[in-house]
Amino acid sequence: MSDRPVFTYQTRLRLAAEQVAALDAYADLYGQAERALFARMRVGIPMGDLKREFLRRFGITARQFNAIRVGLEGKIASIRERLPEWIAEAESRIQRAERVIGILSAREPGSEKLHQKKRRLGNLRARLAARIADRDSGRVRLCFGSRRLFRKQFALEENGYASHAEWKEDWQAARSDQFFVIGSKDETAGNQSCRASIEDDGSLTLRLRLPDALASDGKLLVIPGVRFAYGQEEILQALAASRVVFSQTKTGKPVRKREGVAVSYRFLRDRKGWRVFASVEARPVPIATSRLAGAVGIDINHDHLAVAETDRFGNLRRALRVDLNLYGKTEDQAKAIIGDAARMIVEMARERGLPLVLERLDLKKRRAELEVASPSAARKISSFCYSKTIAMLKAACFRAGVEGIEVDPAYTSVIGAVNHARRHGIGSHQGAAYAVARRGLGLSERPTVREAIAPARNGGHLTFALPVRNRAKHVWSFWSEVRRRLKAAHAAHARSGGLREPPAPLLPETRALGATWALPAQSRHANRRQNCSADVIDDLPW
Structure with a gap:
């Protein structure tokens, strides 16, 4: 077959x-x-x-x-x-x-x-x-x-x-x-x-x-x-x-x-x-991309796609947020929105000659979690959103001749929050996309700091000390302990009322690195594909 x-x-x-x-x-x-x-x-x-x-x-x-x-x-x-x-x-x-x-x-x-x-x-x-x-x-x-x-x-x-x-x-x-x-x-x-x-x-x-x-x-x-x-x-x-x-x-x-x-x-x-x-x-379709030029990593979320582009050495070039407003949409409308976003991201990767790196997500586990989740949590772990996004990204890669690389998603969010977010002035999800891109290139994931300063949910940050790394073990064993401490730090931050604090502004020199892109709102029909012309690609903050 x-x-x-x-x-x-x-x-x-x-x-x-x-x-x-x-x-x-x-x-x-x-x-x-x-x-x-x-x-x-x-x-x-x-x-x-x-x-x-x-x-x-x-x-x-x-x-x-x-x-x-x-x-x-x-x-x-x-x-x-x-x-x-x-x-x-x-x-x-x-x-x-x-x-x-x-x-x-x-x-x-x-x-x-x-x-x-x-x-x-x-x-x-x-x-x-x-x-x-x-x-x-x-x-x-x-x-x-x-x-x-x-x-x-x-x-x-x-x-x-x-x-x-x-x-x-x-x-x-x-x-x-x-x-x-x-x-x-x-x-x-x-x-x-x-x-x-x-x-x-x-x-x-x-x-x-x-x-x-x-x-x-x-x-x-x-x-x-x-x-x-x-x-x-x-x-x-x-x-x-x-x-x-x-x-x-x-x-x-x-x-x-x-x-x-x-x-x-x-x-x-x-x-x-x-x-x-x-x-x-x-x-x-002949593959028109090469890992020698870098990679584009994607972190899939229920309301947006976080995208990060790296060069061949793993240095961050650009970070992008693609909004997906799926709440209240029908199944056909959601497919159209996800399809337009996938097509444009893959088109950008093809123009730059870069492969697309995706996480190999366990959708069976997400469906099991969905059954016992609250309505708000269910929207965040919706298996429909994740499965359709992955399928449409893979299909768009095949049509455009872009190499699609799947990697293990273990600890990418933790690595992005601790290693990359504050260092590059980007959000934790964009940091996760950056970690995904680096993993697709096979680059190092060792810790770069001794004290973690990770983004908080309100736009501020929280601080905690990193554990001592045992170099005889795989680096993921270290990130497992970091994830445990990060969860505890977030819980303590919420109990102390930290979520009510106003968000901290970005530093001037890093504010231009992160960007947000929302899909066009106009469409011919409410349940048909949205009209996104190719000119939109040239206007993106890349």
């Missing part, structure tokens, strides 16, 4: 009534076959026998069965991968519930609140036992149509339903609202079940192969005038890459085969109509 990333682009289709009806029937048949296949797979029937059975039972082609199988196996694999995280989250929630019950037992014995907390704890333990049993037995629980919608039938009025029949209509529609058409590089136009052809005006015409059970009026559904707002050129290049190659076997027999790029399609129905998603494998 190729290790190249796969990019997916989407567009909304303009369809006639008969085309909509054909897609609805296809999705309904696809959903029935998918649910039946899941039930038969749990029995343990071999896949070869299932394929022969389903081709006759549902009137589908072999490629359409493969698409159903691949999509279903992907869902099963994602659930199995997520199961250990669910178990860890349940254990964390049980520990928190036990602490709360212990406090309430001493303060409010026999109260209704204590009773409800004990019921909650019993439910959590039962859920944990069920998930552990699923893990040990290999069982997978999959609810087609979403478990959230399924539970709405038990509270119809609260969820806006006048009757159970109204809910059932939504439930059946949700269970049959999409279908997948798998592609292959040895097929015409990368997909024999949905072939795309390029028209003279640059648009695409999709010829979707209907299942035999629905092909009463013809086997093909023709959808003309398809255009992708983003990714049109990539899709056209993938279609143009399809060609016929002639070769010979070992015995000298001539062989004719097709080579190209696989293009897979997913058709999805929402409240506005049908959309199509086209997935193509990205073409490799």
